Amino acid sequence: MSGTFQIRGGKRLQGEITPQGAKNEALQILCAVLLTDEEVRIKNIPDIHDVNRLIEILGDFGVKVTKNGHGDFTFKADSVNFDYIKSEEFKKDGAKLRGSIMLMGPMLARYGEAYMPTPGGDKIGRRRLDTHFQGLVELGAEFNYDEEEYFYSLKAKELNGKFILLEEASVTGTANIVMAAALAKGKTRIYNAACEPYLQQLCKMLNRMGANISGIGSNLLTIEGVTHLNGTEHTMLPDMVEIGSWIGLAAMTKSEITIKNVNWNQLGVIPNTFRKLGIQLEQSGDDIYIPSQEHYKIQKFIDGSILTISDAPWPGFTPDLLSIILVVATQAKGSILVHQKMFESRLFFVDKLIDMGAQIILCDPHRATVIGLNQESPLRGTTMVSPDIRAGNALLIAALSAEGKSIIHNIEQIDRGYENIDGRLKAIGADIERI
Ligand SMILES: CC(=O)N[C@H]1[C@@H](OP(=O)(O)OP(=O)(O)OC[C@H]2O[C@@H](n3ccc(=O)[nH]c3=O)[C@H](O)[C@@H]2O)O[C@H](CO)[C@@H](O)[C@@H]1O
Numbered sequence: 001m002s003g004t005f006q007i008r009g010g011k012r013l014q015g016e017i018t019p020q021g022a023k024n025e026a027l028q029i030l031c032a033v034l035l036t037d038e039e040v041r042i043k044n045i046p047d048i049h050d051v052n053r054l055i056e057i058l059g060d061f062g063v064k065v066t067k068n069g070h071g072d073f074t075f076k077a078d079s080v081n082f083d084y085i086k087s088e089e090f091k092k093d094g095a096k097l098r099g100s101i102m103l104m105g106p107m108l109a110r111y112g113e114a115y116m117p118t119p120g121g122d123k124i125g126r127r128r129l130d131t132h133f134q135g136l137v138e139l140g141a142e143f144n145y146d147e148e149e150y151f152y153s154l155k156a157k158e159l160n161g162k163f164i165l166l167e168e169a170s171v172t173g174t175a176n177i178v179m180a181a182a183l184a185k186g187k188t189r190i191y192n193a194a195c196e197p198y199l200q201q202l203c204k205m206l207n208r209m210g211a212n213i214s215g216i217g218s219n220l221l222t223i224e225g226v227t228h229l230n231g232t233e234h235t236m237l238p239d240m241v242e243i244g245s246w247i248g249l250a251a252m253t254k255s256e257i258t259i260k261n262v263n264w265n266q267l268g269v270i271p272n273t274f275r276k277l278g279i280q281l282e283q284s285g286d287d288i289y290i291p292s293q294e295h296y297k298i299q300k301f302i303d304g305s306i307l308t309i310s311d312a313p314w315p316g317f318t319p320d321l322l323s324i325i326l327v328v329a330t331q332a333k334g335s336i337l338v339h340q341k342m343f344e345s346r347l348f349f350v351d352k353l354i355d356m357g358a359q360i361i362l363c364d365p366h367r368a369t370v371i372g373l374n375q376e377s378p379l380r381g382t383t384m385v386s387p388d389i390r391a392g393n394a395l396l397i398a399a400l401s402a403e404g405k406s407i408i409h410n411i412e413q414i415d416r417g418y419e420n421i422d423g424r425l426k427a428i429g430a431d432i433e434r435i
């Protein structure tokens with residue numbers, strides 16, 4: 001089911017907004033429930049399409065799923081059903097999201113076999129899986145890919161720990177290999193591991209389950225395999241991509257907004273990156289307070305050259321917030337180069353911003369130069385289609401700042417990642433309807 005938002009922009013918003021539990025953490029954590037036959041209780045799970053799909057897949061696989069309350073579920077994987085995993089139905093279900101790929105590591109480690117269709121997720125450029133499979137093969141799995149069916153399978157009588165040098169610091173790839181290594185025989189060391197907060201959360205949860213992982217937060221993880229993992233409880237961090245989006249929203253709409261309970265210590269370079277755009281924000285306890293600002297001025301580099309903001313694996317700036325940086329820059333004073341290094345199809349949505357009156361030059365699929373309008377001429381409302389989850393939210397922010405009415409179609413892409421976004425925006429004064 002897809003849908004449409006109608007937005008009347010140009011209103012100042014005011015109030016408090018609380019970030020949802022992190023989407024990309026939830027996808028890792030939910031896959032980890034397969035690693036034990038005991039109960040795993042997970043809290044602060046966002047109620048969003050991708051996560052709900054993954055919970056449905058776990059249920060169809062035979063995992064007992066109990067809802068304890070909003071965002072609070074208990075999972076028990078004491079018996080599973082491989083008929084479903086080999087079925088046509090799973091080929092469709094698994095292909096609907098990217099996060100499902102992280103079922104492979106746990107499935108392989110616990111049951112000695114794993115199957116997966118080519119996963120879905122954002123169409124934002126090539127999204128290869130080589131790192132995942134190279135790592136799992138190094139642990140001893142036999143890999144097979146059915147090119148006609150786009151179906152992957154892995155088998156292993158046993159997994160044996162070893163030193164693995166990843167060719168890139170893939171987030172979901174590292175999660176997959178860590179989960180498999182947790183139940184492998186002996187010691188695994190993963191170098192060039194991704195180390196973002198959600199992966200740290202996964203490792204900490206696995207340790208609470210009885211795993212023995214050290215080096216958490218660094219790019220060298222050491223995992224002493226164990227034979228059995230037990231149940232645990234886990235609570236998701238607030239979603240850092242949402243937090244960044246609300247900072248951008250406040251600046252674009254000249255609004256005074258407090259973002260509650262952000263877990264500041266896990267935000268890395270995100271707050272300072274927005275400050276480089278001239279946006280004032282203050283840490284207040286564990287909240288972020290953004291005052292209403294008439295203008296914000298983009299800083300230059302020390303040598304006077306134009307500021308570049310680019311993505312990099314953690315602790316660099318997350319690629320998932322570059323579309324927000326880009327849209328916010330359209331109303332800043334000054335110029336900026338946005339360089340999306342990881343994905344090659346994530347900047348094409350700038351066409352829509354240009355239609356709305358933004359001054360942007362798309363240099364190539366990876367780079368866009370934005371010349372800010374300094375809030376002197378507002379963007380104009382228009383009709384648009386959300387191309388992917390983050391560009392969709394960026395367009396939504398543009399529409400909330402724009403003069404007049406905007407229509408955004410294909411909001412399924414936004415609902416994949418943001419819980420009740422219209423309800424939460426309305427609560428701080430936005431004029432947004434789901435039509
Ligand atoms: C479900 C989930 O958690 N999705 C996130 C996850 O996707 P995902 O785990 O799929 O992304 P990866 O970390 O594997 O890589 C993302 C892209 O960056 C490239 N790459 C990666 C590492 C590197 O050192 N150099 C490099 O160029 C890869 O080739 C790929 O094109 O991490 C991405 C990168 O933070 C985020 O955008 C996604 O939202």
Ligand SMILES: C=C(OP(=O)(O)O)C(=O)O
Pocket residue numbers: 023024050097098099120121122320389390417
């Ligand atoms: C790219 C993203 O999601 P996925 O990896 O699930 O497609 C994202 O969360 O920005």
